[in-house]
Amino acid sequence: MENLAIIDLGSNSIRFVALRIADNHSYSLQYQEKESIRLGQGLNQTGILSEEGMHRALTCLNVYKHIMEVMKIDICVAVATAAVRNAANGSEFLERINAETGITMKIITGEREAYLGYLGVINTIALKDCLIFDLGGASIELTLVRDGESVHSVSIPIGAVTLTEKFNMQGNIDAIVLQDCLRYVKKKLSDIKWLREIDVPIVGIGGTARNFAKMDQRAESYEFSKIHNYIISLHSFNTLYTQITTRTSANRKKIAGLSSERADLIVAGAAVIRTIFDISGSLSMTVSGCGLREGLFFEYYAKYMHMDKPRFDDILDFSINNFIGTLGTTINCTHYDQVTRITGMLFDQLKVLHGYGGRERLLLMTAARLHDVGKIINFYDHARHSAFMIGHAPLYGLTHREQMIAGFIAGFHHGISRKTLRAYRYASMATAGDWDMIRKLSTLLALAEASDLTYEQIVKDIHITLAENVVVLVLTTIPGATYNAADYEMKQIVKQFKKEFGAALILVWK
Template identity: 30%
Template sequence: MRNFKAAIIDIGSNTIRLVLYKYDVKRGMKEIENIKVVARLRNYILPNGTLSEQGILKLKNILISFQDMLHDYGINNVLATATAAIRQSTNGQEILEKMKDEIGIEIKLLSEEQEAFYGYLAVVHSIATPSAVTIDMGGGSTEITYFHNKQLIKSYSFPFGSVSLKQQFMKSNTLTIEERNRIYQFAKQQFLSLNWLVGLMLPVIGIGGSARNMAKMDQRKKKYPISGIHQYKMTKEDFNSIRLEIAGLSFEELKQLDGLSSDRADIIAPVLEVFQALMDVVQSPIFQFSRKGLREGLIFEKILNENPSAFDKYRVFEINIDFLAQEFGKSEAHNQYFVKLCEITYREFCRHGALLYSDDDLTIMMQAAKLFYLGEYIEADAASQHTFYLLSNRSIDGLGHKERVRLALLASYKNKDEFKRYVQPFLEWFTKDELKQIQGIGALLKFVYALDASKRKIVENIEIDQKEQHTIIRIYTRGNALAEKYKVNRQKKHIEKLFPGDVTLHFIEKEG
C-alpha cells in the first residue's frame, strides 16, 4: 500500500460525518475533506428503545447525499461505521440491513470496546504523551481509556453522552446551577466505579468536538499567537475558568460565543461537567486535546494491517518530520548529508565553547536541519518567512506547541533581526537562556546551509583551532568550493558572535 484514498462514514449519536483521507508512503496520512451533518439520532430513540421511522429516514437521506459526494470524488474505498445511537436501538440490526438493501451501504456496528480502542489507537499514533487517560464523549456514549507507555491498559464505555445527558438532566437549553451539580455528581460516581481510574495523576486527553471547542475557547481567551489545537494543553485552573464562564451563560449567549460551534451550544455545559468530574477523579493536572480520534484510528489500523512499519507510536514526531520533509520536496539522501554535516559542526562548536552541548539540543538541531528552509518550496527569496509561518502554524503530530515554535525558529533562522521579529509573540514561552541557545543553533544551521550552497555535498569535514583571541575554521572539501566560499563568507558574521575575537575561514580542497 504505497498510496491510496479512503473514506470513513461515522454515524454517531450527535453528528454524522463523511471524512476523506489520503495516504502516501513518503508523505503520510492526510485528511482531505470533512463533511459534518448534525443529525442528533439519539433524540429519535423512542421510549420502547427503537429508532423512529423519522430518525431512520433522516439517516438514509444523509447517507444518500454522502453516496453522491463519494461518486463525484471517485472514491470506492469506503468504511461506514455506527456507534451508540444504533448500538443502543433495539432495531439497530434492522436499520443496518435496511441501509444495505435500499442504498447499498454496508455499515459496521462498532462495539463499546472497539469504539474505545480506535480512539486510543489514534491518540498514541499522533501525540507524544506516553501515558494518559482519554475521554471521547459522543452523543450517546462516553469512552474512557487508560494507556501507559503507549500500551492500552484499560478501557470502558459508559452508556451516556452529551445528548442523552441533556435529555436526562436539562429542562431547557440553558443549564441551571442545580442541573450542573447533578450532572457533575452523576458523572463523578460513574468514574469512581472504575477503581483503575482513581488517582492516576495523568493528563486527560479529550477527543471529539466538545473537547475541540474547549481548546478553541481557551485559545481565544488567551489571544493565542498560533493556529491549531491538536496537542494543545490546558492547566486544570484554566479548564475550570472556562467551565465556570460557560456555566454562567444563557443558550443565546453561548450561540454567539467565539470558539464554540453553535450546534453545540445546548450540550457544551453538561459535557464540561463530565470532563471536570473525570479530571477530579483522575487528579489530573492537565487537560490536553487530540484532533485525532475514532475515524483516524480506523484509518491507522487499515494502513498498519497492510504496512506494519508505516507508523511507529513510539516515534511519532520522528516519523512525521520525515513525512513533512518529503512533502516539501526535501531529498532524503541530501537531508542525510546535511544533518550529518550539522552534527559535525555542532560538536566542533561545542568542543570549543561556542555553544553549550546537550543531547536534547543536538536532537532538536538535527530535527530542524531536516526542515531547514523548507519554505524554498514556495519561494526561494522568502524561504525564511515561509518556513517560519508553515512550521509554527501547522500541526505536527508528536510535537507540542512550544516545541513547534522552537523548531520553526531554528529551521527559519536568517539573522538576528528576523529572529527577534518571529519570536516577539512568544517571548513569554521561553527563558532568556533558551532564546540565546536557539539563536546560536540557528546561526550554526545557517552557516552549514551556506557550506552546502551548490547542493553538491562537497564539504566533508570542519575543524576548529583557537589561539587566544583568534579562531580558525578549516573546511575540508572534495572539489571546487567557489559557491560555498562566497556564501559562507557572507554568513560568517552570524557565527563570529559565538567565538571570542576574530574568525578566519580556511577552505582546504583534497587532492585527487
C-alpha cells in the same frame, strides 16, 4: 496509490474524511466533512433511533457516496458507534444505509472504539503516560496509557446528548439539577477502580474537549488556532466551567469560542470532564484533534504497509518523513540529509559554547530537515515560507511552541532578518530566551546550509577546536572537491557567529 474514505457515524455528529496513500507511501488528507445530525436524540426515552435522525444521517451519507464517486474512492471504512450500538433498530438502520447508499457500515464495540481512539492519540501526541477519554453523544470511552501501552480501557453509556436529555439541561441550568448530574456521572466513573488518583495528564477526544480548547484559546488571546495538542490547565478549565454552568442559556451562547451547535450540550459535557479531573487528580487536559477516524486510518495504513503494529516508534520522525513525501519531487532529499548531518555535528561539537540539550537539538534537527520546504511556494523568500510551513505542517511530537520555534530556526537559515520577524504573526509565542536560542541555532543551520551551497555534499567530516574566544572549524572534503563557493558563503556568516556566540570563527579546509 490508494484512495480511502473513512466515515464515523456518531450519536451527535457524522464525519467523513478522504485520504490518499501515494506511491512513495506518504499519506495526506484530501477532503473532510462534518455535520451535526443528533442521531442519538430521544434515544434515552424511546430506545430507538428517530426517523428524523436517520433521515439526517442518510442525507449526509448520500452526499458522501457522491463525493467518493467523484474522487474515485473504492475503499470505504465506515463505522457506527454508541447511538446505533444501543438502539433496538440500529442493525436495521445499517441495512437501510446499505440499501439506499451502497455503503457498508459496521457497528463497533465500546472497547474497540476506545482502542481506535488510543491509536489516534498515541500516534500523534508524545505522551507515554496519560488517561484518554473520548466523550461522544451517547458514550464515553476511557483508556489508561502507561509507557505508551493501553493497560486499561472501558466504555460507559453516558454522553453529552444522553445526559442533556436525562437531566433536561438544554436551557438555563438549575444548580440542584447540575449537582444531580455530577453525582450521577461520579457514581458511574467511581466504579472504575483503576481510574482513581492515577496522577497522569488527561487527553480529551471529541467535540466537547475541542470546544473547551477553542474557548480557552479565545480567553487567552492565543494566536495559534490549532486545536490538536493544545493544553488546558485545571485552573483554566474551572474558570470556563464556572461561566458555562452559571450563565443563562442566552448568555452562555455569547461565550467566545463556544460553538452554536454545542451550546445546549456543553453543560453536560463539562460535567463529565469536571468529574474526570476530580477522580483522576489530573492537573491538565491535552486536547486531541485525532481520535477514532485517525485510529481507523493508522490501522489500515499498518496493514497496507505490512507493519507489525499500527503504531509508530518515533512519531516526529515519521510525520516529518511523511510531510516531505507529500511534497513530491520538488524536494532535494540528498541536500536536506547533508545539511541535517552537518547541522547536528556543529551542534554537538559546540555544546560547550551554547549549552543546549536534547530538546533543543531536536528542534534544530527538525528545522534542518525541513529548512527548504518553502521553495514549493516560491524560491524567493523561501526561508520565510519554510517557517510558515513548518509551523503549520502536520508534525507530531512537538508542542505548539516547539513547532513554531523549529519554524523560526528554519526561517533564519539565510541570516537573521527583521523582515522575516515582522512578517510572521506568531513571534510572540516564543519568549526572549527562546529568541536567543533561535538566533544561535539558526546560525548553525546557516553554516551547514552554506557548506552545501553547490548541492554537491563536498563536506565529509568536520572537527571543531575551541580556544579562548576562537572557534576553529576544520572541514574535511571529499577527494578533489572544489570548496571555494562554500568557503565564500560560510564566511558571510562569520560576523553573525561572533555576535551570537561571542567567539571568532576560523574556517580551515582540508
